[in-house]
Structure formats: structure tokens, C-alpha cells
Amino acid sequence: MIKTILSSFTIFIVYSASFAATQHYTLAFRNDPATSVVIGWSGDNGTIHYGLADFGTNYNSYPFSHVSDRTGGAHNITRHFARLTGLNPNAIYYFVIQDDAGQTSQRFYFRTLSDDVDDPVSFISGGDTRDGFSLFGIYTENCPSGDCLEKRRDGNKLVAKIRPDFIAFTGDYVMNQITSNTQNEWTTWLNDWQLTITQDGRMFPVTFSRGNHEDMFDVHEMFDIPFDEYYSLTINGGLLRLYMLNSELNACNDIGQLNWLTNDLQLNTGTATDPCWKFATYHVPTLAIGKDGDLAQDQMDCWVPLFEQYKIRLVMESDSHSTKWTYPCQGNQSADDFEIASPEDGVVYIGEGQWGAPHRDIHYTGANAKPFVRNAGTFDNFFFIRVTKTETTIQCVKFENVNGVFSILDDELGTGLPSNAVLWNPSNGNQVVITNPIDDSSLQEYSDLTTKVYPTVIDDKVTIEFGNTVDNATIEIYNSLGKICYSKNIENAKDHTLLLEGLCKGVGLIYIKLPSDVVESHRVIIRD
Numbered sequence: 001m002i003k004t005i006l007s008s009f010t011i012f013i014v015y016s017a018s019f020a021a022t023q024h025y026t027l028a029f030r031n032d033p034a035t036s037v038v039i040g041w042s043g044d045n046g047t048i049h050y051g052l053a054d055f056g057t058n059y060n061s062y063p064f065s066h067v068s069d070r071t072g073g074a075h076n077i078t079r080h081f082a083r084l085t086g087l088n089p090n091a092i093y094y095f096v097i098q099d100d101a102g103q104t105s106q107r108f109y110f111r112t113l114s115d116d117v118d119d120p121v122s123f124i125s126g127g128d129t130r131d132g133f134s135l136f137g138i139y140t141e142n143c144p145s146g147d148c149l150e151k152r153r154d155g156n157k158l159v160a161k162i163r164p165d166f167i168a169f170t171g172d173y174v175m176n177q178i179t180s181n182t183q184n185e186w187t188t189w190l191n192d193w194q195l196t197i198t199q200d201g202r203m204f205p206v207t208f209s210r211g212n213h214e215d216m217f218d219v220h221e222m223f224d225i226p227f228d229e230y231y232s233l234t235i236n237g238g239l240l241r242l243y244m245l246n247s248e249l250n251a252c253n254d255i256g257q258l259n260w261l262t263n264d265l266q267l268n269t270g271t272a273t274d275p276c277w278k279f280a281t282y283h284v285p286t287l288a289i290g291k292d293g294d295l296a297q298d299q300m301d302c303w304v305p306l307f308e309q310y311k312i313r314l315v316m317e318s319d320s321h322s323t324k325w326t327y328p329c330q331g332n333q334s335a336d337d338f339e340i341a342s343p344e345d346g347v348v349y350i351g352e353g354q355w356g357a358p359h360r361d362i363h364y365t366g367a368n369a370k371p372f373v374r375n376a377g378t379f380d381n382f383f384f385i386r387v388t389k390t391e392t393t394i395q396c397v398k399f400e401n402v403n404g405v406f407s408i409l410d411d412e413l414g415t416g417l418p419s420n421a422v423l424w425n426p427s428n429g430n431q432v433v434i435t436n437p438i439d440d441s442s443l444q445e446y447s448d449l450t451t452k453v454y455p456t457v458i459d460d461k462v463t464i465e466f467g468n469t470v471d472n473a474t475i476e477i478y479n480s481l482g483k484i485c486y487s488k489n490i491e492n493a494k495d496h497t498l499l500l501e502g503l504c505k506g507v508g509l510i511y512i513k514l515p516s517d518v519v520e521s522h523r524v525i526i527r528d
């Protein structure tokens with residue numbers, strides 16, 4: 001009798017799990033992380049019910065609801081996306097998804113980032129979660145445990161214990177080869193990602209980047225990042241400007257990405273709204289330390305000079321399935337290598353993607369070791385990065401003793417690692433610290449600006465005062481991704497009022513070019 005009851009119960013559990021109406025939950029940042037997030041899921045379409053108080057799965061009790069904004073997907077997987085906007089900064093939101101068949105998901109929650117540059121932020125950076133290449137079921141690549149997916153799952157479990165504010169994922173999710181069952185690989189990846197959700201239902205937003213194993217638009221279709229698959233975000237109201245670059249586009253020849261990147265860096269340099277830090281993430285390393293030690297000449301020629309000119313301090317790479325962190329360095333004269341640079345001028349590069357993917361050897365060793373590489377190694381890991389106004393601290397967390405690692409228990413922004421997380425600990429130290437060299441005196445103070453913009457929270461129109469009558473001025477408005485959404489030339493005016501109905505929604509920059517070649521910028525919020 002007892003046996004019969006138990007087996008019926010088992011069948012019921014299996015049945016419910018297999019036919020969940022919604023599943024594969026993800027969160028993505030594609031706009032201001034203080035006020036918006038994208039909730040993604042697979043399965044039936046549905047409605048998000050959410051609010052600042054926890055009503056468990058009583059969906060009717062939540063004060064806000066939001067139907068999905070978009071249905072996408074790839075490789076025969078259907079994905080739905082609800083883009084929540086207008087959220088409070090640094091706040092916990094609880095939510096459930098009620099699908100069209102009437103089933104309600106478990107109750108999840110997330111924390112929005114801050115809008116205050118004085119608040120710290122902590123995030124995980126890593127990529128390369130794909131399995132080894134399997135030929136007739138025999139792995140031909142080096143997965144230490146025989147199955148790379150077990151290591152990827154260890155990394156995902158560590159995410160739930162570390163409780164980062166967000167994750168910067170640097171590409172290569174699954175194999176997606178001609179011999180692959182790509183639908184199955186993605187389904188497994190999305191299932192495994194659920195291990196990043198804490199036992200009490202906290203989810204962590206991700207900035208997703210594209211790797212070389214993704215087809216064009218895969219990452220857009222799976223997670224709802226912008227269509228171009230390159231974008232930038234301002235973290236904590238200007239503490240950090242984070243650039244997600246698409247290394248599958250040629251860094252020099254893809255004029256769209258290069259112009260956007262150049263322009264966005266210019267807009268965020270030397271103005272009153274300048275972020276304290278700028279970091280970049282992308283998949284293929286500019287100079288790989290692992291695998292074949294390849295140089296991406298296009299990136300060396302067209303991205304590295306921009307990183308150095310505009311003071312990007314940290315670059316996160318992936319792809320070669322090995323691990324490195326460098327000293328602050330710069331491209332050499334012949335643009336075919338890096339050399340050590342001063343902390344004020346150099347860029348720290350970390351990577352290169354070992355979130356479970358098959359291990360590869362370090363290419364440059366012994367007499368060929370690169371002097372600018374501080375340490376290199378081969379083991380499963382991701383990086384944990386904590387940023388304050390004055391300091392960025394980088395630690396490398398090994399996927400070891402995962403079940404024994406303590407869980408962080410609070411949801412505050414900018415917390416540190418669990419005390420017994422296993423860190424990479426080379427002889428020259430288990431962390432890299434970058435001190436912010438930005439000289440505050442070089443920044444324009446608000447009081448120095450000759451132009452005024454009001455209101456700064458815009459419903460439909462905004463007035464720009466030039467201070468004096470100007471012969472010629474250009475007004476440009478950029479959205480939070482750094483993309484231009486409005487441009488107008490003004491002649492012979494002391495002020496000008498713009499009607500912005502339906503344009504440039506969200507957090508943006510108004511950029512004013514005056515005749516004297518002076519450029520001033522104002523950060524604004526344009527409401528729906």
C-alpha cells in the first residue's frame with residue numbers, strides 16, 4: 001500500500017515537472033539597471049504580476065501586472081519577454097508569472113541596482129559554458145570530470161551562493177555545431193541556469209554577450225538583449241559604464257559598432273556626467289593566452305586604442321578556455337603585442353572563459369611567457385568583481401568545494417564573497433586591485449555649465465537654455481544604450497523647447513554642441 005502511494009506520488013512529480021506551463025526563467029539588463037529588467041521564460045505566454053511586497057503565489061495580490069512585450073526564440077525554443085520599466089532603484093521586487101492556461105509559477109524576486117554612484121556594486125564575469133565535442137558519444141575534448149556540464153552546474157550553484165548584483169556573461173553558451181542537437185543543448189543550458197536561482201527564489205540579472213558558437217541573433221532571441229548584440233549600460237547612476245561588444249563583428253570594418261562605441265566613449269568622457277569607471281566585455285580575446293595564442297588584429301587595431309584613449313580600466317574576455325589576469329598594459333608600437341604600462345595609462349585584461357568548457361593549455365609559457373600577463377592557469381572558474389568609486393577588486397573563484405561554500409544571506413548591493421569560497425591564489429596574490437586614477441578636478445562641474453536643461457525628468461517636452469544667444473548649436477539625445485535617438489540643429493536662439501512625445505524613452509543624455517566647440521551633457525529621464 002505504502003509502495004503504491006509512493007510510486008503514484010513519484011509519477012505525479014515527474015508529470016508536473018515535464019509539463020510545467022512556464023519554465024527556463026532568466027533576467028536580463030537591456031536598459032537602465034536601476035529602473036528596469038527583462039524577465040524571460042520558455043513555454044506558454046503569460047503575465048507578470050509584481051510588486052515591492054511578497055504575496056507568494058497569490059498573483060491577484062500584487063499591485064502591478066505586465067503582459068509579455070515580445071515573443072522570440074531560436075532552435076525550436078519559444079521565449080517570452082516582459083520588459084519591466086519604471087522600477088524603484090535599489091529595491092526588491094517579487095513576481096510570479098501567470099500563464100495563459102491559468103497556471104502560476106513559483107514566486108521569484110530580484111533587486112534593482114542603485115542610482116547612486118556612492119553605492120558599491122559586485123558582479124560575476126565569466127563565459128564558455130559549452131560541453132565538449134562529442135563524436136558518437138565519445139568526448140574528444142578535455143573535460144576533466146568526463147562531462148563539462150557538471151562543472152558548469154557547479155559554477156551555476158556558486159552563483160546562487162555568492163548572490164552577485166548581476167552577471168556579465170561573455171559568450172559561448174552551447175556547442176551549436178553541425179553534429180549537435182542544438183535544441184537539446186539550449187534546453188539543457190536553460191535548465192542548468194535555474195541552478196543560479198537561490199532557494200528563496202532570488203534571481204540575478206545578466207548582461208549577455210555573443211560568442212562564436214552563437215548564430216547571429218541567438219542571444220537577442222534567447223534573452224532579449226538589443227538586436228545589434230552590442231550595447232552599453234550605466235551601472236549605479238554613473239559608478240560604471242559597461243560596454244558589451246560583439247567580437248563576431250569585425251572591430252574595424254563594422255562601422256555601425258565602431259561608430260557607436262567611439263561616440264558613446266566620447267559622450268561619457270570629460271563631462272559632468274562622466275562615469276567613475278568604464279569596463280568592456282566581449283568574447284574573443286584580443287591576444288589569447290590559451291589555445292593557439294591568436295591575435296585578433298582587428299581588435300588590436302580598432303578597439304585597443306579606444307580603450308586606452310577613453311580610459312577603459314578593465315576588459316573581460318573569454319573563448320580560449322584558460323585563465324589569465326594581466327598587469328595594466330597597452331598595445332605596443334607595432335600593434336602585435338601588449339606591453340606593461342603605468343597604472344594610470346594601462347588596461348587590465350582578464351579571462352578567458354572557463355565556466356565548465358573543455359580545458360586548454362596556456363600557449364605562452366617558459367621563455368615565451370608574456371611579461372604583461374600577471375598569472376595564467378587552467379581550471380574552472382569565473383571572476384568576482386567589486387567596484388566602489390575609488391577601487392575595483394578582482395578575485396577569481398575556483399569551482400571547488402562548491403557544496404561546502406557558505407551562502408551569502410543578505411541581499412544588499414556590493415557584498416563580498418562567502419568567506420570560504422576557493423580563490424585562485426598565485427604567489428603574487430589572490431586579488432588584483434585597480435585604483436581609480438580619475439582626477440576629479442578634470443571633470444566639468446555642474447556649476448560650470450553654461451547650458452541648462454529642464455525638467456530633467458521629462459514627460460513630453462524639455463527646454464534647453466544656451467546661456468547666451470548662439471548662432472549655431474546642435475542638440476543630440478542618446479538613449480541609455482548610447483544610441484542616438486534625436487538630433488536637431490538650432491540657429492540664432494537663446495533657448496529651445498523640444499517635443500519628445502514617443503521618442504527616446506528611459507534614461508538618456510542630452511548632448512549640446514556649442515559654436516565654441518564646447519560640448520556639454522545633461523543626464524535626463526524621459527518617461528513613457
Ligand SMILES: [Fe+2]
Nearest residue numbers: 172211212319
Ligand atoms: Fe568561443
